[in-house]
């Protein structure tokens with residue numbers, strides 16, 4: 001059956017116009033939806049249509065039923081989680097990707113998929129100042145990238161694990177501020193949460209190297225095998241930066257795999273003024289940075305780098321006859337370096353994005369976000385009713401009302417009820433804080449100023 005390309009032309013013109021108007025002004029929508037759980041499900045038929053429907057009817061329902069349930073991450077006043085951007089080049093590349101539906105499971109299945117990942121990730125690696133021997137591949141999320149790091153670390157410390165399951169009492173280390181994806185990776189790798197040591201962080205939410213060292217020494221004395229250390233550059237709650245070099249020194253002493261979780265703040269390494277945080281990266285083993293967080297690439301795109309691809313290969317490679325390819329040394333089949341076989345053409349959107357903006361424009365955008373966050377932090381500091389809950393080194397700001405936790409909670413809830421702003425919250429050393437993250441391309445100083453004015457207005461009513 002042929003594709004109905006005439007229908008495609010009509011429907012894609014309508015969709016393209018909708019996208020253009022959307023990207024022009026996403027703020028015509030509430031940033032967060034005002035719906036009850038189950039409302040979308042209840043608004044749609046319980047079973048699929050017997051006969052196919054017109055694209056125009058489907059589009060009508062997209063606008064009528066689906067859109068009201070969407071949280072608009074592309075809204076300039078989206079300040080929740082890590083704010084991000086689905087950009088014009090990213091949208092175009094996603095359209096092209098879907099139309100070809102190519103699957104780069106191994107090199108021959110679609111050479112462009114593995115080779116463009118290689119090119120785009122090499123560009124990003126250079127911009128971030130990473131060592132030349134980092135081998136890159138793209139996964140969907142940082143959670144999956146980190147899971148691969150932990151599984152490689154397991155292989156590194158316990159090479160029999162692939163055949164026998166874990167044969168040693170392995171332990172993993174991160175700070176108490178590390179992302180929950182580390183816990184999940186430890187579960188997935190079969191190491192077990194009881195063997196994940198969450199090292200206390202200092203007053204600025206950075207891992208304390210002396211406590212890290214003490215924990216490792218204690219584990220060694222008790223017969224454990226420390227296998228992996230996760231150093232976070234840009235933690236989720238406060239964007240604090242663990243001290244990489246002291247951690248590396250401790251790891252080196254015991255041959256421990258060091259994984260750098262730079263899912264969010266790794267993007268800032270394209271700014272010379274932030275490259276200090278990656279000093280020593282040439283001695284680490286792996287790193288994750290998410291272009292879908294702060295590099296204007298649409299979900300999903302997580303760049304995973306390792307200096308030891310042969311360990312990943314040893315962990316994962318299995319080649320049945322139907323997946324056998326050539327033996328050309330330049331041929332890279334990414335199925336050999338991870339769990340997944342099928343592979344989306346994610347390199348295309350990253351390549352589009354890096355080319356479209358170029359390094360200078362990306363730097364300008366990131367510096368703009370950081371400046372807006374600093375301005376917000378200064379407003380917090382200048383108003384005696386508020387206090388900063390943590391240092392704000394990048395583009396996220398945590399603050400609270402001095403009048404107490406209940407009032408800060410009420411403030412966050414009231415801001416989010418407006419539908420104009422969407423902020424988050426966190427708990428820092430047992431104390432609640434509001435959290436504002438700036439990362440959307442369209443966010444302007446007026447948006448952050450409006451957020452602050454609304455914050456003050458609500459506070460006066462509490």
Ligand SMILES: Cc1ncc(COP(=O)(O)O)c(C=O)c1O
Nearest residue numbers: 141142143179181234235236263
């Ligand atoms: C530091 C850090 N690591 C990992 C993740 C997980 O990212 P993903 O949603 O891509 O799995 C996050 C998410 O915010 C994060 O902040």
